[in-house]
Amino acid sequence: MKRIESEEISHALKKQSCPAIDVENLRKSYKDVVAVNGLSLKVEPGETFGLLGPNGAGKSSTIRMLVGLTSPDSGKIKLFDEPAGFQTVSMKQRIGYVPEQHLMYRWMTVREIMEFVKAFYPRWDESLCDELIDLFDLPFNRKVQGLSKGMTSKLGLVIALSTRPEILILDEPTSGLDPLIRDEFLEGILRTQSDETRTVLFSSHHVDDVERLADRIGIMHRGQLILNEKVERLRSEAVQVNLVLRDGSLPRWRPTEVVYEHLQRREWTVTLFPFREELVDAIRSRNPVRSVECSEIGIEQLFKQVIRGNQLSENESIDHA
Numbered sequence: 001m002k003r004i005e006s007e008e009i010s011h012a013l014k015k016q017s018c019p020a021i022d023v024e025n026l027r028k029s030y031k032d033v034v035a036v037n038g039l040s041l042k043v044e045p046g047e048t049f050g051l052l053g054p055n056g057a058g059k060s061s062t063i064r065m066l067v068g069l070t071s072p073d074s075g076k077i078k079l080f081d082e083p084a085g086f087q088t089v090s091m092k093q094r095i096g097y098v099p100e101q102h103l104m105y106r107w108m109t110v111r112e113i114m115e116f117v118k119a120f121y122p123r124w125d126e127s128l129c130d131e132l133i134d135l136f137d138l139p140f141n142r143k144v145q146g147l148s149k150g151m152t153s154k155l156g157l158v159i160a161l162s163t164r165p166e167i168l169i170l171d172e173p174t175s176g177l178d179p180l181i182r183d184e185f186l187e188g189i190l191r192t193q194s195d196e197t198r199t200v201l202f203s204s205h206h207v208d209d210v211e212r213l214a215d216r217i218g219i220m221h222r223g224q225l226i227l228n229e230k231v232e233r234l235r236s237e238a239v240q241v242n243l244v245l246r247d248g249s250l251p252r253w254r255p256t257e258v259v260y261e262h263l264q265r266r267e268w269t270v271t272l273f274p275f276r277e278e279l280v281d282a283i284r285s286r287n288p289v290r291s292v293e294c295s296e297i298g299i300e301q302l303f304k305q306v307i308r309g310n311q312l313s314e315n316e317s318i319d320h321a
């Protein structure tokens with residue numbers, strides 16, 4: 001049986017009582033560009049958190065602050081209840097990071113890279129490493145510079161997973177990979193997730209990848225987290241309501257649950273999250289409505305509409321200013 005170190009016991013106890021990742025009011029600007037604008041976020045131990053957001057939303061900046069590659073202007077980051085940024089070696093050994101652009105010694109072979117990294121990680125899992133190399137069909141004796149983009153991404157994941165991190169952070173890990181390699185990549189993450197209580201935070205533009213892996217999804221826009229919800233709720237409680245208004249009339253009232261709306265002549269479409277039947281009754285009774293039809297929308301559609309809704313309300317507030 002594996003010997004349990006006292007340090008591991010204290011980590012395990014701490015893990016039960018506090019969020020694995022705890023971010024409070026984080027801000028980061030690059031000169032006059034505000035990349036992260038007051039972001040707060042908690043990820044519970046064992047939870048997989050998917051960060052979605054359009055280009056430039058601030059996902060990579062957030063991740064780079066989480067792993068200590070850049071420092072915030074203000075705000076707090078705690079990993080396992082310890083302040084991040086001044087990470088000790090033992091803290092770094094508990095965190096796996098897969099960046100979008102892999103930085104590896106290109107002259108080393110796959111085998112040499114493994115041997116090199118292994119020396120820094122006492123929890124390195126040799127048999128998991130072999131299993132993943134097999135699963136991904138990675139050529140042990142080929143130099144990193146001779147690997148394709150997909151192979152390099154898979155190698156980055158093998159390294160991160162073999163260190164048996166308690167927190168795994170991935171920045172757009174499947175970007176630029178073909179659908180088959182993306183599937184293999186996700187399979188690699190899922191395979192090691194099922195038997196561990198690992199906390200995972202990853203960013204992506206692929207809504208279906210996020211939906212497949214994540215327990216909870218956060219939508220980022222202009223440096224802020226504008227939605228943070230469990231995947232099941234996003235799947236089941238996002239509803240589009242198509243209404244036809246009476247001739248010559250306009251909408252008069254809408255509930256705060258409207259995340260997006262569109263009006264074209266008499267056709268008024270509203271997206272509600274979270275959905276409740278009573279909201280439709282209220283919309284019907286307080287507006288000049290002729291007919292109503294509801295349909296569930298998927299997470300991809302909700303994501304697009306939440307972003308569009310946010311852009312519209314920002315433009316309106318600029319217009320009214």
Ligand SMILES: Nc1ncnc2c1ncn2[C@@H]1O[C@H](COP(=O)(O)OP(=O)(O)OP(=O)(O)O)[C@@H](O)[C@H]1O
Nearest residue numbers: 030033034035053054055056057058059060061062
């Ligand atoms: N090193 C930097 N110097 C200057 N501006 C930066 C730097 N890094 C990021 N930015 C700016 O900060 C904003 C947020 O960028 P960030 O890369 O965090 O977003 P993202 O959501 O990861 O985008 P993408 O999905 O396109 O990768 C953008 O406007 C970007 O141009």
